[in-house]
Amino acid sequence: MKAVQYVEFGKPVEVREIPAPQPGPGQVLLKVTAAGVCHSDIFVMSQPPGTFGSDAPLTLGHEGAGTVAALGDGVTGFEIGDAVVVYGPWGCGSCHACAQGKENYCTRAEELGIRPPGLGAPGALADYVLVDDARHLVPIGDLDPIQTVPLTDAGLTPYHAIKRSLDKLYAGSTAVVLGVGGLGHIGVQLIRALSTAQVIALDVSDDKLELARKSGAHLAIKSDDKAADIVREATNGLGAQVVLDFAGVQPTVDLAVACAGVESDLTIVGIGGGVLPVGFGRVPYECSVSTPYWGSRSELIELIDLARHGAVSAHVEKYALTDAPDVYDRLHHGRINGRAVLIPG
Ligand SMILES: [Zn+2]
Numbered sequence: 479m480k481a482v483q484y485v486e487f488g489k490p491v492e493v494r495e496i497p498a499p500q501p502g503p504g505q506v507l508l509k510v511t512a513a514g515v516c517h518s519d520i521f522v523m524s525q526p527p528g529t530f531g532s533d534a535p536l537t538l539g540h541e542g543a544g545t546v547a548a549l550g551d552g553v554t555g556f557e558i559g560d561a562v563v564v565y566g567p568w569g570c571g572s573c574h575a576c577a578q579g580k581e582n583y584c585t586r587a588e589e590l591g592i593r594p595p596g597l598g599a600p601g602a603l604a605d606y607v608l609v610d611d612a613r614h615l616v617p618i619g620d621l622d623p624i625q626t627v628p629l630t631d632a633g634l635t636p637y638h639a640i641k642r643s644l645d646k647l648y649a650g651s652t653a654v655v656l657g658v659g660g661l662g663h664i665g666v667q668l669i670r671a672l673s674t675a676q677v678i679a680l681d682v683s684d685d686k687l688e689l690a691r692k693s694g695a696h697l698a699i700k701s702d703d704k705a706a707d708i709v710r711e712a713t714n715g716l717g718a719q720v721v722l723d724f725a726g727v728q729p730t731v732d733l734a735v736a737c738a739g740v741e742s743d744l745t746i747v748g749i750g751g752g753v754l755p756v757g758f759g760r761v762p763y764e765c766s767v768s769t770p771y772w773g774s775r776s777e778l779i780e781l782i783d784l785a786r787h788g789a790v791s792a793h794v795e796k797y798a799l800t801d802a803p804d805v806y807d808r809l810h811h812g813r814i815n816g817r818a819v820l821i822p823g
């Protein structure tokens with residue numbers, strides 16, 4: 479089968495021919511129908527091989543959709559041909575966090591060598607992907623897998639980040655979204671779907687500001703040195719109750735704190751390496767700063783339901799699986815609008 483692999487540190491991805499996997503006991507083999515391309519793959523490839531617990535070559539792709547192609551011994555509850563998406567942050571399934579569906583915070587994953595697909599385990603940017611356990615599958619029925627696959631990360635990550643702040647997204651409050659890429663544009667839709675708050679989106683690119691408006695932002699403004707003043711003006715001088723930074727680079731982290739109000743939630747979602755000094759006088763009074771990671775199994779189920787009701791819809795650029803090297807290059811240079819989804823031939 480074809481697989482998009484990170485082969486050599488600092489080199490572009492390669493589309494390679496590798497043997498298709500077979501499901502062992504408890505595992506499920508999916509024929510991939512769509513797989514998303516994420517900025518964090520570029521982060522992975524900027525780290526030396528071995529950093530994510532698996533030596534190169536590593537098949538990328540932590541957003542996967544497919545149909546059940548084969549069931550390992552003992553798997554029940556799924557039939558061949560069922561359409562599913564993959565819950566990516568795999569955990570052990572039985573620790574205290576996993577028992578609550580929060581496998582993204584599994585306390586034993588590292589010790590047991592459990593890695594998410596595409597981030598250590600072989601990922602979904604291939605003709606087939608092996609899923610370690612049927613509990614990591616969420617049925618999607620007749621939803622379009624191409625439109626739906628970004629929800630597994632580009633949707634789930636903002637959904638989890640927004641849910642912690644729902645009590646601050648009341649009528650008359652403001653949410654600021656920094657960075658309107660794959661995650662940010664779905665984040666804007668989710669805030670609109672889940673609350674009555676005003677949404678202000680900031681980005682450096684005009685295309686992405688346009689996408690922010692289409693996604694439901696009340697105000698979409700250039701992320702520059704005037705942006706914080708515009709946010710203050712739009713919030714009667716108070717600042718925003720919720721600030722979500724989907725880039726997480728130093729300029730956006732600095733802007734995030736400049737936009738935040740008293741008793742706000744400031745959530746750094748992007749893994750851009752920006753640092754926010756937290757201390758008395760450094761952030762507004764009672765500003766709560768958090769760095770969440772991905773989301774829970776139940777949240778992915780909720781999100782698929784939101785998609786079924788039309789409340790959220792990813793803006794997708796479609797490519798063939800073999801286009802992967804070019805797609806990563808475009809993503810790296812900020813030339814993907816919304817989410818790039820690759821489709822195996
Ligand atoms: Zn990702």
Ligand SMILES: [Zn+2]
Pocket residue numbers: 569570571572573574575576577581583584585586587
């Ligand atoms: Zn666990």
